Amino acid sequence: MLRFLQARGAGDAAEDLLQELWLKISAARTGPVAAPEAYLFRAANSLMIDRYRARRQAELRERDWVEVNGEGDRDVSDAPLPDRALIARQQAELVDRTLEELGSRPAAIFRRHRVDGVPQRQVAVEFGVSLSTVESDLRTAYAALARLRERLDEV
Structure with a gap:
């Protein structure tokens, strides 16, 4: 599972994601699972998609903020106009x-x-x-x- 997360792009965060996956699955109230291995991989894949979406949204927010507020040029004074x-x-x-x-x-x-x-x-x-x-x-x-x-x- 750790290698799967790393291969999907988790990098150094793979262990953290594996821990998060474990916590989600152990807290979930599910009945018997017919294919536990497929269930785990599907859950891990969903976790990676959620992580990608969150990172993408953060990048968009950052880009929008920079467009509105500027780059924060060091040569520009913080003093009021x-x-x-x-x-x-x-x-x-x-x-x-x-x-x-x-x-x-x-x-x-x-x-x-x-x-x-x-x-x-x-x-x-x-x-x-x-x-x-x-x-x-x-x-x-x-x-x-x-x-x-x-x-x-x-x-």
Whole structure:
């Protein structure tokens, strides 16, 4: 069976395929098999066909991906295009202004929690306010940013 798989093109993966074949056959709930040897070879052949189809599909996906995304030329920068960088900077400035319009404490609490990743309870201790105040300031900031996003999406 190992030689059959190798002859069919399994190469170094023949032993792995033989193991996979064994697992499939041992897990299958079949009745008595009239020609066990033919059954094994047919199962091995089906396994090779499945392997070929999977490899072919992977090659097609890879080719399609390369066509869409390019070869990944090493001379091309991964940096965003200038227009996208400009838009991102402008949107960051809008977010900053929106937060500052809320007041210094809500803006600082938002940044400390969302940007720095500090838990709300610790933010409350650092700012000397209650946890409910932190939650309230965060709700206010989230609402303001949601309104900003709606405005940007309309444009």
